[in-house]
Structures are given as C-alpha cells and as structure tokens.
Amino acid sequence: MSDAILKIKNLKIEFKSGKETVQPIRGVNFELKKGETLGVVGESGSGKSVTSLAIMGLLPERTSKIVDGEINFKGNDITNLKEKQYRKIRGNEISMIFQEPMTSLNPVFTIGQQLSEPLRQHRNMSKKEIEKAVINVLNQVGIPRAEQIINEYPHQLSGGMRQRVMISLALLCEPDLMIADEPTTALDVTIQAQILELMKNIKQENDMSLLLITHDLGVVAEMCDRVVVMYAGEIVEVAEINELFNEPLHPYTRGLIDSMPTQNTRKERLYSIRGQVPRPNEITKGCVFANRCPLAFSKCFEETPPVFARDDHLSKCWLQNTKEGEVV
Amino acid sequence: MLDFVIKRFLQVIVVVFLALTVVFFLIRLAGDPTTLFLPPDAPREQIEEYRELLGYNRPLYVQYGDFMYNAIQGDFGESLRSQEDALGIVLDRLPATFQLAITSLILALFIAIPLGVLSAYKRNTVFDRIGVGLTVVGQAVPSFWLGLILIFLFAAQLQLLPSGGGGTPVHMILPTLTLAAYSVARFTRFTRSAMLDVLQKDYIRTAKASGVPxxxxxxxxxxxxxxIPIITLVALDLGVLLGGAVITEAVFSWPGVGRLLWQSLMNRDFPIVLAGVFIIALIYAIINFVADILYAYVNPQIRVK
Incomplete structure (x- = not known):
C-alpha cells in the first residue's frame, strides 16, 4: 500500500540480560496509513512499548538489538539509521508522548526551556520566534495563561496539565507521526476523557497519523480506526475497529473484550483470562496463547499458527483455518 | 525566604555554641596546661601560683561560664605561649588555609566531575572499570601516607619541589595534590552514581525523544x-578543607589553621584551640548555609517551599 506512512515488517528484537538473550518481539508486521489512528493493544509485557521505542530508535543501546526485519517510515528504511540521522527524525517527524507525565518532564528546567528544545534542534528559529511558537502550541492544547506557564516548573502543574505539556512538546515540530504510549493511563478518569478528546482534535487539525499504545479497550473504541492486538511479542489479530468489537476472531481478543467492565450491568463476576503472559524465555513451540486459551486443541500446542486473512481482518489462530474462514 | 535565612542563622549559632562546649570539656581531659609551661621540677607552690594566675584552679563550670561570657564578646583569651590574642593568631593563619583549600577543591572538581560523567556515560567499559578502581584506591589511601610518598618522590628523589613550608606557589603543589586526591576520588564516585541514576529517568528519555544530541x-x-546531591558533598568537603586539613598541613609544614591547631593541641594552648574551633565551626556552618541556598537555586522544587 503506497499510502502507508509507517510499515513494520517482520520485526524481531533481542534483549540481552547477562548471558541470556530473549526475544520480546518476534516477527511483528503492521502498517499505519496516513491520517490513521492505529491502536496497539495488549497486556503488560506483550511488547507494545518495546515496539514503539524501536520506532523511535530509543531501544537501550547496549542491551537490545533489532535482529531482523524493517521499520519503514515514509518509504525509507530507518531500522539501522545512524544516531545522528535518527536524531533529525525524533521530535521532528516522529514524536512521542509517554505514559508518566509526572516524571517525564525535567524537574529543574522551566516548561518554556523544555518546550524550546525540539525547535532549537530541528528548526532554524530565533529565540523570540521559538517563544511565540511555544505559547502558540500551549494555547492549542488548552493550557490557560501560557505566557506565565512557560516560566513555571513541572512540579507547579497538575498531572493533566503536564500531559498537555507533553502533548504540546510532541506537537511543536508538526510531526507526521505521533506515538502515544499509554497517554492517559496515569491520569484521573475525568482528565483522561479531556486528554483523549484533545488528542483527537489535534490529530485532525494537524493531519497527523497516530499510533496509540494502550491496554484500555475503552480508549481504543473511542479513538482508533484500526487495531493491532499484541500478545507475548507477536501480533495475534489486526482488524478495523468495529469489526474487532463485533467479531473478534482470536480467542485472546475475545478474552480482552469480555474482561471489559460494562457500564450498565453488573456482572456476577468480572471475566478474566486465566494465567499470565508467558515470559519471552518460556515460549517454545505452538501458539503463544495456547496455554491460556479456552478453545485450544492439540494442534495449538504443536504448531505455530500462520496469519489467516479474511479480507483485511487478520488473525493468528488455528481456528481460522477453514476455507470460508468461519469459526468452528 | 527571610524566614529561612533567620532560621538557618539561629542554627549556625547553635552549632558553633555546641562545638565550643564539647571541645572545651574534651580538651580538659588532656590535662592541665600549666605543667607543660613549667619545668618538670618546679615547686608545688609555683605551679599553684601559675594556676591561680591563669584561673585553672577554679571549678570547671566557673571556667566554662567565664570562657563563654568572654567568647560571646569575641575574646578567646591570650595564647598561653606567646601572650598574643588567640583569635588574632588563628585569623592570621586563615588565608594560608583558604588558599590551600580553595585550590585543591577547584582542582578536585575540575578533575572529578568530567571523570564521573564520562564514567557514567561509558559505564561498564574498561575506562569505567579503571576509573572506579582508581577512585576506590584514592579514597582508601590515607593523606599522611600519600603526602609522605609525594615528598619522597618529588622532594627527596627528584628534588623538583620543596618538601614543606609556605610562601611561593611552588610550595602549594604537593599539599594541594595530597588534599585533592581524596576529594577527587569522592566526587568522582558520587558524580558517577548520581549521573547513572539521572540517565535512567523518564525525562532524559523525553529529551532524547525530542532529538537532543x-x-x-x-x-x-x-x-x-x-x-543536586553533589553540592551537599562539596559543601561537606569544603568545610573539612577550610577547617584546616590538619594532617596534610602538618606533613607539609603548611602555615595554616590546621597545623596551628595541631601544634596548639600538643602544647595544650587551650585559648588557641578554642579560638580555632570557633572559627572552624563557624566556617563549616556558614558553608552549609550557602549550600542550602545553592540547592534552592539548582532545584526549583525547594525554591517554592
């Protein structure tokens, strides 16, 4: 597809810890189209954040390595880009919002000093122009009295405000792609809704693509066009948003949806997927989800399922192995 | 802010007062000074007469009260040896000590901070391992030993530098190196660990993600x-250095407060010891006071409170 801004092809990442090596990401494929909001969903340890750090080129240098695959951004392979060239992309063409607004801002510099940084690095602007741009972007994310805020320190702002500052930091150079790693997880529910709404508007106004990493299916339903479901370092399902909720094909996705608390009815007991995500070093043969899957049969423990496609709906489950793609 | 300054100023007074009190009683454990100033076979009456003259025959608490009463007015008495104003003698020696302390501190900082930063940045490499090893050695080597080795090498063997005394910049080289060695080791280790800690923080990742080189x-x-943590350490070390690096000054016969104190203790010249302790405690407390203000400058989270 030519309109894809980001293509991840067969990405494999290796982590070294001591003498052991583990592969937290094993053959991940997905695409993000221009102007699209793509959700990446999964439990903790599924490899969502590692994937996003890999796209930013921010994987820990000494302990991790991309062993195979390609990250293609706007038609260029950026997988093995030199640090110096990667720096030109970071904060400029791709920017990132992190999970923890409380600790993601430097406590000893003012908001203005920190927000000036991307412009200083990527744009040839005077101090005055930078200040103007910073105030502008702060207004855009709905921060009142921006002229004063730029002289304040992070600890003087609330969590919601700080996350707005983080968003404005990511916005400054008008990136083509914004990655948001659990942007609302650390916030109060009411603030969460505000921030999501803000991100939605900003994405539209700035004509960006958004990669939204979250474990919250509610957030996904609210924000995304398409969803990638990750489990234990693999993608188990990719689908358009409505289709995913109406007809989830992978038992893991179904489990995730069933575990969502519903608003109006009180269930007797909240559904939960039994067991835990296997650690990367525990993964052997067969399907990664087999040991927790309520529908697993013998084949699931023997052979790793390939990706089955039903139009644009992909899933990695042996149950899809029928001509019509019907669930048995 | 004014509140803070007043509060800290009161603390300075308390610190100095307590230091003087403790030292006043401690040095009495060393014995009566009068015997040292008279020949060993001096007759009993003469000793008593001398004690009477200096007031050492009075009860200890009376002497203490008397001392404090005068000390508050800046009078620490006269040196038992030279009959000169004790505080004056100490103050005369202060510039030499300052000179040595400031030079070695600056030297230490200029070496230690880049070294610590580099060590942290290149953590677990050969460079870092060697650096850490050297700092451990630096901290473990006692300064009197290092001083003697330096004298042996550069003064006795190579005859490049004077072994002791003061006056010219050349005289400063060996004592400065000796003093700086320990501080370099301490500062380097501390900078390294503080840096390692900070480099893992989320906000560093944020800066990286903004494209900061x-x-x-x-x-x-x-x-x-x-x-932020290094400032505290530097303040503590500077306090020690300015208080007179007693051993280093003694090894190199450096004419500073440290050597004066050491000599006066040997002579039981109590007024000088107490005047010296007064000055050192005062400097120490003031430096920590300044460090707190610097702290607030570097760390805005403190400033607001």
Whole structure:
C-alpha cells in the first residue's frame, strides 16, 4: 500500500540480560496509513512499548538489538539509521508522548526551556520566534495563561496539565507521526476523557497519523480506526475497529473484550483470562496463547499458527483455518 | 525566604555554641596546661601560683561560664605561649588555609566531575572499570601516607619541589595534590552514581525523544539534576578543607589553621584551640548555609517551599 506512512515488517528484537538473550518481539508486521489512528493493544509485557521505542530508535543501546526485519517510515528504511540521522527524525517527524507525565518532564528546567528544545534542534528559529511558537502550541492544547506557564516548573502543574505539556512538546515540530504510549493511563478518569478528546482534535487539525499504545479497550473504541492486538511479542489479530468489537476472531481478543467492565450491568463476576503472559524465555513451540486459551486443541500446542486473512481482518489462530474462514 | 535565612542563622549559632562546649570539656581531659609551661621540677607552690594566675584552679563550670561570657564578646583569651590574642593568631593563619583549600577543591572538581560523567556515560567499559578502581584506591589511601610518598618522590628523589613550608606557589603543589586526591576520588564516585541514576529517568528519555544530541543531553539535562546531591558533598568537603586539613598541613609544614591547631593541641594552648574551633565551626556552618541556598537555586522544587 503506497499510502502507508509507517510499515513494520517482520520485526524481531533481542534483549540481552547477562548471558541470556530473549526475544520480546518476534516477527511483528503492521502498517499505519496516513491520517490513521492505529491502536496497539495488549497486556503488560506483550511488547507494545518495546515496539514503539524501536520506532523511535530509543531501544537501550547496549542491551537490545533489532535482529531482523524493517521499520519503514515514509518509504525509507530507518531500522539501522545512524544516531545522528535518527536524531533529525525524533521530535521532528516522529514524536512521542509517554505514559508518566509526572516524571517525564525535567524537574529543574522551566516548561518554556523544555518546550524550546525540539525547535532549537530541528528548526532554524530565533529565540523570540521559538517563544511565540511555544505559547502558540500551549494555547492549542488548552493550557490557560501560557505566557506565565512557560516560566513555571513541572512540579507547579497538575498531572493533566503536564500531559498537555507533553502533548504540546510532541506537537511543536508538526510531526507526521505521533506515538502515544499509554497517554492517559496515569491520569484521573475525568482528565483522561479531556486528554483523549484533545488528542483527537489535534490529530485532525494537524493531519497527523497516530499510533496509540494502550491496554484500555475503552480508549481504543473511542479513538482508533484500526487495531493491532499484541500478545507475548507477536501480533495475534489486526482488524478495523468495529469489526474487532463485533467479531473478534482470536480467542485472546475475545478474552480482552469480555474482561471489559460494562457500564450498565453488573456482572456476577468480572471475566478474566486465566494465567499470565508467558515470559519471552518460556515460549517454545505452538501458539503463544495456547496455554491460556479456552478453545485450544492439540494442534495449538504443536504448531505455530500462520496469519489467516479474511479480507483485511487478520488473525493468528488455528481456528481460522477453514476455507470460508468461519469459526468452528 | 527571610524566614529561612533567620532560621538557618539561629542554627549556625547553635552549632558553633555546641562545638565550643564539647571541645572545651574534651580538651580538659588532656590535662592541665600549666605543667607543660613549667619545668618538670618546679615547686608545688609555683605551679599553684601559675594556676591561680591563669584561673585553672577554679571549678570547671566557673571556667566554662567565664570562657563563654568572654567568647560571646569575641575574646578567646591570650595564647598561653606567646601572650598574643588567640583569635588574632588563628585569623592570621586563615588565608594560608583558604588558599590551600580553595585550590585543591577547584582542582578536585575540575578533575572529578568530567571523570564521573564520562564514567557514567561509558559505564561498564574498561575506562569505567579503571576509573572506579582508581577512585576506590584514592579514597582508601590515607593523606599522611600519600603526602609522605609525594615528598619522597618529588622532594627527596627528584628534588623538583620543596618538601614543606609556605610562601611561593611552588610550595602549594604537593599539599594541594595530597588534599585533592581524596576529594577527587569522592566526587568522582558520587558524580558517577548520581549521573547513572539521572540517565535512567523518564525525562532524559523525553529529551532524547525530542532529538537532543547526546552531549547536550548529558551536559545540560542530566548534569544539572546530578549536581543536586553533589553540592551537599562539596559543601561537606569544603568545610573539612577550610577547617584546616590538619594532617596534610602538618606533613607539609603548611602555615595554616590546621597545623596551628595541631601544634596548639600538643602544647595544650587551650585559648588557641578554642579560638580555632570557633572559627572552624563557624566556617563549616556558614558553608552549609550557602549550600542550602545553592540547592534552592539548582532545584526549583525547594525554591517554592
């Protein structure tokens, strides 16, 4: 597809810890189209954040390595880009919002000093122009009295405000792609809704693509066009948003949806997927989800399922192995 | 802010008062000074007469009250040896001590901070391992031993530098090196660990994600945060250095407060010891006071409170 801004092809990442090596990401494929909001969903340890750090080129240098695959951004392979060239992309063409607004801002510099940084690095602007741009972007994310805020320190702002500052930091150079790693997880529910709404508007106004990493299916339903479901370092399902909720094909996705608390009815007991995500070093043969899957049969423990496609709906489950793609 | 300054000023007074009190009673354990000033076979009456003259025959608490009463007015008495104003003698020696302390501190900082930063940045490499090893050695080597070795090498063997005394800049080289060695080791280790800690923080990742180059990331974004704990350490060390590096000054016959104190203790010249302790305690307390203000400058979270 030519309109894809980001293509991840067969990405494999290796982590070294001591003498052991583990592969937290094993053959991940997905695409993000221009102007699209793509959700990446999964439990903790599924490899969502590692994937996003890999796209930013921010994987820990000494302990991790991309062993195979390609990250293609706007038609260029950026997988093995030199640090110096990667720096030109970071904060400029791709920017990132992190999970923890409380600790993601430097406590000893003012908001203005920190927000000036991307412009200083990527744009040839005077101090005055930078200040103007910073105030502008702060207004855009709905921060009142921006002229004063730029002289304040992070600890003087609330969590919601700080996350707005983080968003404005990511916005400054008008990136083509914004990655948001659990942007609302650390916030109060009411603030969460505000921030999501803000991100939605900003994405539209700035004509960006958004990669939204979250474990919250509610957030996904609210924000995304398409969803990638990750489990234990693999993608188990990719689908358009409505289709995913109406007809989830992978038992893991179904489990995730069933575990969502519903608003109006009180269930007797909240559904939960039994067991835990296997650690990367525990993964052997067969399907990664087999040991927790309520529908697993013998084949699931023997052979790793390939990706089955039903139009644009992909899933990695042996149950899809029928001509019509019907669930048995 | 004014509140803070007043509060800290009161603390300075308390610290100095307590230091004087403790030392006043402690040095009495060393014995009566009068015997040292008279020949060993002096007759009993003469000793008593001398004690009477100096007031050492009075009860200890009376002497203490008397001492405090005068000390508050800045009078620490006269040296038992030279009959000159004790405080004056100490103050005369202060510039030499300052000179040595400031030079070695600056030297130490200029070596230690870049070394610590580099060590942290290149952590677990050969460079870092060697650096850590050297700092451990630096901290373990006692300064009197290092001083003697330096004298042996550069004064006795190579005959390049004077072994002791004061006056010219050349005289400063060996004592400065000796004093700085320990501080370098301490500061380097501390900078390294503070830096390692900061480099793992989320806000460093944020800066990286904004496209900040590595050098700028370290020198601006990380170092400033690492400096917060280092300031405390520097203040403590500077206090020790300014208080007269007693042993180093003695080894190199450096005419500073440290050597004066050491000599006066040997002579039981109590007024000088107490005047010296007064000055040292005062300097120590003031430096920590300044460090607190610097702290607030570097760390805005304190400033607001």
């Amino acid at each position: 590595t050098m700028r990331l370290i020198m601006r974004y990380a170092l400033r945060n690492s400096l």
